[in-house]
Amino acid sequence: MRSKSGFAPYLALITAVFQIVLSQGASYGQRAFRAPLDPWAYALLLVGPLMIALHRRYPVPTAVVTFVATFLYIGGGYPYGGVFIAPVVMLFQLVGRGRRPAAWILAGMSLAAFIAYAWMTRQPQRGLFHDLAVSSFILLTMAAAELARIARERRAQQQRAAEEESRRQASEERLVMAQELHDVLAHNISLIHVQASTALHLIDDHPEQARTALATIKAASKEVLGEMRSVLDVLREGAPRSPTAGLDRLDELIGRSGLEVELERTGSRPLPTSVERAAYRIVQESLTNAARHAPGSAVTVRLDYGEHELAIRVSDTGATGPAVLSGSGSGNGIPGMRERAAALGGSLVAGPAGTGFQVEALLPLPEETTP
Structure with a gap:
């Protein structure tokens, strides 16, 4: 220009x-x-x-x-x-x-x-007419100049507001990406650590079971690289503006968790992308916590698709062996899950349940539209 x-x-x-x-x-x-x-x-x-x-x-x-x-x-x-x-x-x-x-x-x-x-x-x-005509011409000129100035300043203010909104959205997207990276890394690195410890423990007496743990490590490392690439792709021009993790990948997530997990679903309906992503990350972080603190436990993941909300319950029966990573972690897992639920207007409660631990989240859903 x-x-x-x-x-x-x-x-x-x-x-x-x-x-x-x-x-x-x-x-x-x-x-x-x-x-x-x-x-x-x-x-x-x-x-x-x-x-x-x-x-x-x-x-x-x-x-x-x-x-x-x-x-x-x-x-x-x-x-x-x-x-x-x-x-x-x-x-x-x-x-x-x-x-x-x-x-x-x-x-x-x-x-x-x-x-x-x-x-x-x-x-x-x-004469009087001449004086009024000259006065009117000059005053109209100045009025038009002032109106042009006001319009120009208003356009500049709108442009600044649009730029500020763009920067705010970019900042929010960066926060989302940071949270996604935290969840991806926390889950997969924890899984790799648990499986590596298991492989080291079993490699002499039970090499076939150690081979299974090493295969899980390989799959988890491949997964973390893929998810990191997916999250970082949002920085590229023309890339999707939101990460792609969703509930359709729960079976894959459970399969590589190294835990005995039972998945229960009640009902089914299409979900907004933001709810899909939050639900997936809540389940992922819950499984990560179970792998860290309750190895050998049986885990139940239950999804209830209600008319107005999605209920998520992840519970375990308690550890049957020493917690490999009990002293590790950033301590941001449960607060991070609460933040995800609260960002959607929902809630999350986590705490001991019997001999184990339970995470329960409620995520509000928009009303279904009938054709």
């Missing part, structure tokens, strides 16, 4: 053409009572356009020179008309660039000078 400074020469050229052409027409129509155009008149007509070309660098001095040239032109007895274009342009530019006091002072001086000139030189058009 062309800059404002690059447009100034074109505006100056347009102003020069219109001032000269309109002044020549005015000279023909006012030849009975105004002096014909001569080289001095043409020189004065070109001063204003020249000042417009230099206005951005010297706003007030160029405006003053333009009005002085206009006064000299009118005082020389040359025709009215086109000579007023450059002063009008100058007033608009002064107001638009924040030099409003200078613009109003020049407008007031012009009003006084034109009215005084008409009476002092006994112009035939002098």
Whole structure:
């Protein structure tokens, strides 16, 4: 897009053409009572356009020179008309660039000078109507300049608001990506650690079971790389704007968890992407906690698809062996799950249940629409 400074020469050229052409027409129509155009008149007509070309660098001095040239032109007895274009342009530019006091002072001086000139030189058009016409023209010009300024400032404010909203959305997306990365890494690295410890424990006495643990490590490492790539792809132009984890991948998640998991579903219905993603991550984090703190336990994952909410319950029966990672972890698992549920207007409760542990979440759902 062309800059404002690059447009100034074109505006100056347009102003020069219109001032000269309109002044020549005015000279023909006012030849009975105004002096014909001569080289001095043409020189004065070109001063204003020249000042417009230099206005951005010297706003007030160029405006003053333009009005002085206009006064000299009118005082020389040359025709009215086109000579007023450059002063009008100058007033608009002064107001638009924040030099409003200078613009109003020049407008007031012009009003006084034109009215005084008409009476002092006994112009035939002098009188109350002439004074009101000059006053109206200058006031309308200033009003239009102020309205243009207000419209420009409003557009700039709207643009700033849009940019701020864009930055806010980008920040929220970065927070979502950070949370996704935390959940992906926490789950898969914990799983890899548990399975590696199991493999080391079994490799001498039960090599076939160790082979199974190593296969799980291989699958988990491949999964974490794939999910990290999926999350980081949102940074690329044209990539999906949300991670793809959903409840359709629960069987895969359970299969590589290394736990004895029973999945129960009550009902079924399409879910919003945000609910799908939150439900998947809650189940994932719950399985991660079970693998960390309750190895060997039986885990039950239950999903109840209600009319107004999705109920998630993940419970385990308690550890049957030492917790491999009981002293590890960031401690952000349960708070992170609560944040996901709360972000959707839901709730999450986690705590001991009998000999084990239970996580229960309620995620609100929109009403189903019937065709």
